Amino acid sequence: MTIDWAVVETAIPLLAKGTLVTLQVSLVAGVLASILGFVLGLCALSNMRLIRGVVLGYVDFVRGTPLLIQIFLVFFALPVIGIRLSEIWAGIAALAFNTAGYIAETVRGCVGSVERGQTEAAKSIGMTHPQILVSILLPQAMRPIIPPLTNELISMMKSSSLLSVISVYELTRAGQAIISVHFVPFEIYLLLALYYYVLIKTLSWLSRRLERRMPVF
């Protein structure tokens, strides 16, 4: 087995462009997924059964179907009902909707496990259920939410490689393009693994720093 170093050299800058797209997609989808996930997670703790039911149904669907199928649904099925998104936005939407479901579960779990006395004290001063969730329980749940939230975001960043199937020119797709020209799968896939590894290590390092800076209650 010999490594074609010349190809590796040309590949590195080419992959950088794909890396940028992966980062952009992950950042936008991550922000959207977090916002939606927090909202859904708090809704899952609502005392209105209908709202809870809708969120549970959503989470159930997201977890019960493959992400690849969800990507195809957004990209191929939504146009049928008149919603046509570009490849990259369809990809972002699919990743965000998928990850939001998992984040919602995390938020629900962490916010729901804040000690019961907190809810009772808030009730005793006349706070309503939504006020209690947002002003009392959520702030106390932020630190325990960080590690599982990071896991979901890391998982999402890895899954963004699936967007190559709808021709989003992200890291994996960029690698495949090089392979199709030079036919050097071993070198390129190894490089791809390395690129993803660095991205993900950076993300989890950032998350650990953030967690350490959050107050403990």
Place this chain on the structure above:
Amino acid sequence: MATRAHSGDLVLTVRGLTKTFADKTVLQAIDLDVARGETVVIIGASGSGKTTLLRCINHLESPSAGLVDLEGRPIGRIERQDGSFRPANERELARQRRGIGFVFQRFNLFPHLTALDNVAIGLYKVRGVPKAEARERAAEQLMRVFLGEHMMKLPGQLSGGQQQRVAIARAIVFGPVVVLYDEPTSALDPELVREVLDVIRMLAGEGMTSVIVTHEMSFAREVANRVIFLDAGAIVEQGLPAQVFGAPREPRTRRFLEHFRSSLANVEQSDAQSKPETET
């Protein structure tokens, strides 16, 4: 049969309050009247239903049966057009509870908020008081419980006694009709009990209507206008502290107080020894 040491208008009336958990009856048809300015102390063994009674009064626990009224207005139920009642939903209950202050055994302060905001949050989140004014009013209450210097600290930076005093300030900042204290000193180290009892005594002395569940018998004897002995979920005996403690009529009350007799003597002794401390 309701013995009242206080005349005057009733602010809290409880009728036939019953609570059952699964197949266990914790409270059996409790009737209780509390007059304005009165201090009622509820004593009884653990498991007698004291805490459940308090929690049912402000509907942290929903009663299985019975009615609670605060200044003639229902708690936990809403009058329909036709005069019948339906259970209040959470939002309505939140509004009804605002006339009742509640002090928890384990303080239950909000750990992410300063002492000041623990007290102020009810005003600015619930009552819509502007934040600056809410904090001003909260500061007044904290000074009232001698915590003026600790307003900007988080609960984790305060001693148990200080935390409980913040919790009392939080409970009274609304100007509630009645304050319910659920074993307010049971979670405290012995040396911190006094500062909390002093504050409760002071507030009661200023006319704050109070219902106190406690195991501090000497405090109960001193602060109460009326003592209620609860056993197996029912009021066994009530009356003036001198009567209930000095000459209990019911054998069950006597037996219960026997357990405290020795510790009561100790407390009174240590009370006599320790000089009143001024805490900031």
